[in-house]
Amino acid sequence: MADECSEWLSECMKVFPKLKKYVITAGYSRAPQKVLAQVKVRITRFKDIDVEALLLRGESKTKVTRKLDECYQIEISNRLREIENVEIRKQVVQHSMIHELLHIERKDLETLDKNHRRRRQKKIHVKEFEEEVFQRYNQLRELSGLPAIQKRKTST
Ligand SMILES: [Zn+2]
Incomplete structure (x- = not known):
């Protein structure tokens, strides 16, 4: 059961070639009520130590901060797990995954609030x-x- 999400995600990744460089699980x-899926981001920032300053002058200084690692975790609501029909479950789950993957691709997560409901108000x-x-x-x-599938009517 835990593995179906990984399997379905790897299928979704085929339509997100730009995201291949990230670790996404x-x-x-x-998940909170009314949220089908959400994505959490963990960005590890790495500070370089200025070795020269440390060795020659005994100062411990940090130089640039560069982004080392970006991990994203897509959390699918447990409620979707209760959909008994596997095919339908897969469709709903993958649709939710694509929604979250698109946020990652568009960098919505770094510039905006991580809280999905608050993001919702920010017109993304x-x-x-x-x-x-x-x-x-x-x-x-x-x-x-x-x-x-045919275009459904989207309500905003
Ligand atoms: Zn969203």
Whole structure:
């Protein structure tokens, strides 16, 4: 059960080639009410020590701070796990994953609040965003040999 998310995520990654350089994981977990999925980011910043200053002058200084590692964890609500039909569960889960992956690709997470509900108010879920999610989802279906689904009406 824990592995289905990893498997489905790796399928989703096929339509996000730009994200291949990141470590992204996915799994079921407890999510707040009304949230189907959320993404958590862990950025490890690495401070370089100015070796020269330390050795020659005994000063311990830090130089540049560079980003070393970016890990993202997509948390899928446990409630989706309760969908008994595997095919339907997979579709809903993958659609949610694509939504979160698109946030990662667009760097919404670094510039905006990590709290999804607060992000929601910051107008990143514009119509165009939802359309992009929909398009990527259909690309994924195509790769799996499934027919594209028709555009649903999105409410904003
Ligand atoms: Zn979102």
